[in-house]
Amino acid sequence: MRKILVVGAGQSGLQLALGLQSHGYEVTLMSNRTADEIRSGRVMSTQCMFDTALQHERDLQLNFWESQAPKIEGLGVSVAAPGSHDPGPTQRAIDWVGRLDGYAQSVDQRVKMAGWMETFAQRGGQLVIHGAAVGDLDYFSRAYDLVLVAAGKGELVSMFRRDPERSPYAEPQRALAVAYVHGLGPRPEHPEFDAVRCNLVPGVGELFVMPTLTTSGRADILFWEGIPGGPLDVFNGVKDPAEHLSLTLELMEKFTPWEYARATGVELTDAGATLSGRYAPTVRNPIGRLPGGGLVLGVADVVVANDPITGQGSNSASKCAAAYLGSILERGEEPFDEEWMQATFDRYWATAQHVTKWTNAMLAPPPEHVLNLIGAAGQLQPVANRFANAFDDPSDFEDFFYDPEKTSAYLASVTGA
Template sequence: MRRILIVGAGQSGLQLALGLQAKGYDVTLMSHRTADEVRSGRIMAPQCLFPTALRHERELGLDFWTARAPRIEGLGVSVAGPEPATGGRTRVVDWLGRLDGCAQSVDRRVKTAGWLDTFAERGGRLVIHAATVSDLDALAGRYDLVLAAVGRGELASLFGHDADRSPPHAAPRRALAVACVHGLGPCPEHPGLDAVRCTLVPGAGELFVVPTLTLTGRADLLLWAGLPDGPLDVFRETTGPGEHLARTLELLERFAPWEYARATEVELTDANATLAAGRHAPTVRHPVARLPSGGLVLGVADTVVADDPVTGQGAGSAAKCAASYLASIVERGERPFDETWMRAAFDRHWESARHTTRWTNAMLGSLPGHVLDLMAAAATHQPVADRLARGVDDPSDFEDFFYDAERAETYVSSVVG
């Protein structure tokens, strides 16, 4: 039986560990927190998995919360107009695109804790320890394959920067602030239908409203993604959850009053339901790291492809990476997991991940005119809205029309007739 060590118990590390466990591998998983510590801790960066990523969970029988989590069937996008001198912003664009299938968001405190318990119950070896480079150096020789699914920190720094694949952003591009709330009213534009709603505030950032399942049941995430030092980047000095929520609502009233109108009765779901985070520069790293003693480590998900969270692709990309690596590991059989194989396994994943990286980087800057034209066309032509929404699930489709003005115009013309 092949022995595999996975360091990191997020979406990718746990999904891969559980998938390998089901295939009969001897898996050791290192997590820096127990399941109970995760459940009782602060909310983590929110996640929303779109249909493809959810399918990977379903194929492994890990979709434990399908019946309880809101079924997200659409993506709504608004573009806020300029702020008038007298207040009261309006929307210059508003549309709702339908997904091909449903998306779902589950609080990572619920999912991570649940999967940690499942891994242990199924006989997996769970080690609670914040692993260091020296730990891996001492352990690597005992395993056929070592994988790091850690995102950032000392272990991530083992993986060198890949200048050819990395975005041209050397500094963080967004500061995130999230509050998980009960009591958000229904959206009048699509009553009875759950959708992720995104408001683009030119020159300031974005607002996301995401139906989710949390520790206390159905809830909604209010997430601001602000340009650093801009008008939405006001959460670093908050003194507690109450002030965090108050600032969230103040920004809603000023920049997205149509969303504020349904948020006047909200309250935090629990005392740990706020988070200010996200100050990490997007980067792509080389997929293989060498330990001081010569052992090799394969990077997983955002250990090596760290996209900005502005497009909400983090958890989905992690799920896709875990699925791709699982297939590569199983197909390898009894042959050694050497450096050549490691690089090939990453390249297989990169064929999909590169599209997410390109799209995310495109959304970080000022949107070009042809993209704004696409947004406007979506407001009056449902096929355009649906295609943009479904591109969130599969960003490779954007290659055909999103990045080039001529192709965008040709596409819209074909829809308009």
């Protein structure tokens, strides 16, 4: 049986390792932390996964927490009225919620990755706890038919060259700050179902609020994305979790008081419940060359790293793992050569390109026709629903989002109907 090394134990690396294992491949998984270290560590992301990505987990029977995690049935968008945050109370110029065709879910990656890693080991997989360097891979690559690099941070990423044509931004476009909390009240407009809330503050940044399942049960995530150098870019160097939460709430009170109103009694879920940082969205060449001449294939955010403004990171990781798994299974006993590696990435890029295009568009100030579209969704429920469901399938934005004429034609078709 073919031997495969997977380096990195995140959404994509673990999903791929478990998928290959279920098909009888001899898989070695390399992680820089144990399951216990992950479970007791700091939160890693916000990971709201939509129906298609969740289905990839179901297909592999890895949806261990589906019955416990909150079912997210809607996606809401609020836009702060211009100039309303300074001075006086902020008003919403736009406020609506679209209903999802299939529910979304968020499971704290500390819960999921630790659980999946233990499952991989229990099923007989070889688990190596080691922070791999390029030199290690040069040594290991000779013993494996294929080496997959799914560790999106650190030295290994340097093996994959940036693709300037697909990477319009050289610098981070948002400063990120996450807090997991207990005690958040429901949105009074729709208390009967859970929704992700996207709050846009023009010229300042965005606040995302979403329900999740964490190590201590049901919780909510408060996630600020601030334009660098702006009023939300204040988390750099904040190490104390309590100070991080205090800043988060102060900014909510100033810029999104409708969300702050339900957050006055929140507390952090645990000592590792905060996260901050920033990175430049980047697409890289998928094939890495080792000093000894061997080739490795980059996975998920190693090769396509988008800003989390559109909530696509774990979705893309799941879709990448599913695409790569299909390519590996179809390859049979043929060599995993450079041509196959490029074709395997291209198969993933067929969907990933839509995520990258949409995410990069959302990082820029919206053009007038997009503002009109988001505004129309407040009056036309089918528009709100379509916008919400495009988070599951971003390729749909091609038909109504980017081009002013297509947007006008779509809105005319809805009002005409």
